Amino acid sequence: MISRKVAVIGAGAAGLVASRELRREGHEVVVFERSDRVGGIWVYNSNVESDPLGLDPSRAIIHSSLYESLRTNLPREVMGFRDYPFVAQMKDGRDPRRFPHHTEVLHYLEDFANYFGLIELIQFENEVIYVGLSEEGEQLKNSWVVRTRKKGEAGSNSCVANDVFDAVVVCSGHYTQPNIAEIPGIDAWPGKQLHSHSYRVPEPFSGQVVLLIGNRASASDICNEISTVAKEVHVASRSTMNVLPIKRLGNSNVWRHSMVKCAQEDGTVVFSDGSLVRVDVIVHCTGYKYYFPFLEISDIVSVDDNCVGPLYKHIFPPVLAPGLSFIGIPWMALPFPIFELKSKWVACVLSGRISLPSKEKMIEDVEAFYLQLKVAAIPKRYTHCLAENQFDYTDWLAAESGCQPWEEWRKQMYKERQRNATARPETYRDEWDDEDLIVQAHGDFGQYSPTEVS
Numbered sequence: 001m002i003s004r005k006v007a008v009i010g011a012g013a014a015g016l017v018a019s020r021e022l023r024r025e026g027h028e029v030v031v032f033e034r035s036d037r038v039g040g041i042w043v044y045n046s047n048v049e050s051d052p053l054g055l056d057p058s059r060a061i062i063h064s065s066l067y068e069s070l071r072t073n074l075p076r077e078v079m080g081f082r083d084y085p086f087v088a089q090m091k092d093g094r095d096p097r098r099f100p101h102h103t104e105v106l107h108y109l110e111d112f113a114n115y116f117g118l119i120e121l122i123q124f125e126n127e128v129i130y131v132g133l134s135e136e137g138e139q140l141k142n143s144w145v146v147r148t149r150k151k152g153e154a155g156s157n158s159c160v161a162n163d164v165f166d167a168v169v170v171c172s173g174h175y176t177q178p179n180i181a182e183i184p185g186i187d188a189w190p191g192k193q194l195h196s197h198s199y200r201v202p203e204p205f206s207g208q209v210v211l212l213i214g215n216r217a218s219a220s221d222i223c224n225e226i227s228t229v230a231k232e233v234h235v236a237s238r239s240t241m242n243v244l245p246i247k248r249l250g251n252s253n254v255w256r257h258s259m260v261k262c263a264q265e266d267g268t269v270v271f272s273d274g275s276l277v278r279v280d281v282i283v284h285c286t287g288y289k290y291y292f293p294f295l296e297i298s299d300i301v302s303v304d305d306n307c308v309g310p311l312y313k314h315i316f317p318p319v320l321a322p323g324l325s326f327i328g329i330p331w332m333a334l335p336f337p338i339f340e341l342k343s344k345w346v347a348c349v350l351s352g353r354i355s356l357p358s359k360e361k362m363i364e365d366v367e368a369f370y371l372q373l374k375v376a377a378i379p380k381r382y383t384h385c386l387a388e389n390q391f392d393y394t395d396w397l398a399a400e401s402g403c404q405p406w407e408e409w410r411k412q413m414y415k416e417r418q419r420n421a422t423a424r425p426e427t428y429r430d431e432w433d434d435e436d437l438i439v440q441a442h443g444d445f446g447q448y449s450p451t452e453v454s
């Protein structure tokens with residue numbers, strides 16, 4: 001097996017499991033992390049960026065998008081890495097709930113990093129500012145220059161370090177760069193706006209009329225929370241039919257609307273159903289953009305309408321494979337266990353244990369996938385949305401990497417969580433019907449868990 005020198009960018013969930021798998025496969029691993037600790041998005045920061053819409057390119061970036069009260073939207077059994085289950089810890093300061101507070105996920109990732117001795121691989125407070133092909137490389141995909149800047153030394157050339165690697169694994173996350181809804185007339189509208197990236201607590205919305213745009217997990221949580229203090233909460237989403245506003249069951253001050261048509265100078269917002277509301281604050285819960293400012297290969301891999309491509313199996317740009325890979329790209333899935341399988345595959349491809357198809361075959365595969373999306377009229381921005389397709393995808397990754405496919409209970413539990421969250425949007429974290437699956441999960445955990453299984 002070939003041992004390669006590999007740079008991993010980021011020490012969140014993806015970077016941690018990638019570095020573990022790469023090292024297990026015998027590679028020499030250096031992880032660059034721009035913050036001072038592991039955990040990525042799970043490191044809560046009560047500060048927000050200077051521009052609450054995240055549009056000012058000169059703003060100092062706050063990585064995390066967590067709000068203070070956030071609890072996981074997945075049950076811990078399905079969320080954890082396969083061979084390091086996310087089991088409840090009966091210790092002070094830990095949250096044993098099935099859908100725990102965000103601090104518990106950070107503890108879990110810290111435990112994971114410590115247990116597998118990953119901290120020694122990480123260069124903290126080192127931001128990657130450039131990744132490009134080495135000019136000295138004889139072949140295009142042979143070696144990579146990674147340029148890093150030590151924290152606090154921006155603008156100074158002396159602090160910049162260059163190193164050369166055989167491969168770069170990108171694990172820099174994609175929940176930091178806000179995507180904003182385009183609203184005709186918004187420039188003349190006098191109210192306040194922010195993106196959910198800059199939402200932390202509900203108190204500032206006390207007595208206000210708030211418009212939330214979006215309908216995913218964050219929009220739902222933020223709506224529930226703000227509605228306890230706001231005068232009115234109006235939720236606009238593409239998925240609400242073009243009918244007059246509907247009052248939400250159980251909340252006397254929450255209204256559902258179709259999409260926003262425009263905002264007006266007098267402070268009102270007009271919806272496409274024709275209704276009109278005077279609004280104080282707009283909260284854009286409209287997702288995030290993939291953003292890789294350090295990549296100097298934009299002619300080969302680019303982001304178009306939130307599709308990163310071309311990527312073979314959401315991982316390798318065919319022309320640069322296997323030297324460049326991306327671990328954390330898919331969404332609407334079980335992130336940690338997917339990162340684990342992707343990392344195993346990448347590690348084995350780099351060592352030569354697994355061969356990739358030819359560049360031409362990979363390009364063909366990506367083009368066939370894009371065509372499939374087009375025929376099914378799936379918008380480009382959903383290219384990396386896996387949902388139910390994650391099971392075929394992970395079965396494929398597992399078979400390629402020679403490891404066991406996901407356990408049946410994990411697949412069933414994910415589906416059951418989707419069903420329960422739809423049936424009980426406000427209480428699914430505390431009420432469920434899949435006790436039998438929990439028992440099966442714990443039956444499996446016994447063979448791995450290095451920690452106390454409750």
Ligand SMILES: Cc1cc2nc3c(=O)[nH]c(=O)nc-3n(C[C@H](O)[C@H](O)[C@H](O)COP(=O)(O)OP(=O)(O)OC[C@H]3O[C@@H](n4cnc5c(N)ncnc54)[C@H](O)[C@@H]3O)c2cc1C
Nearest residue numbers: 010012013014034040041072073127128172173175328335
């Ligand atoms: C509000 C919210 C709620 C969520 N809830 C859940 C949930 O309940 N369950 C679940 O499984 N998932 C959830 N997720 C998804 C979550 O993002 C993923 O589970 C996962 O933690 C992402 O890990 P990552 O390593 O890909 O990225 P991140 O956690 O974002 O880590 C990326 C790391 O890269 C570092 N970095 C970035 N750029 C550079 C650079 N240039 N140089 C050096 N370092 C860099 C960052 O500092 C960071 O540490 C949620 C996401 C959000 C936004």
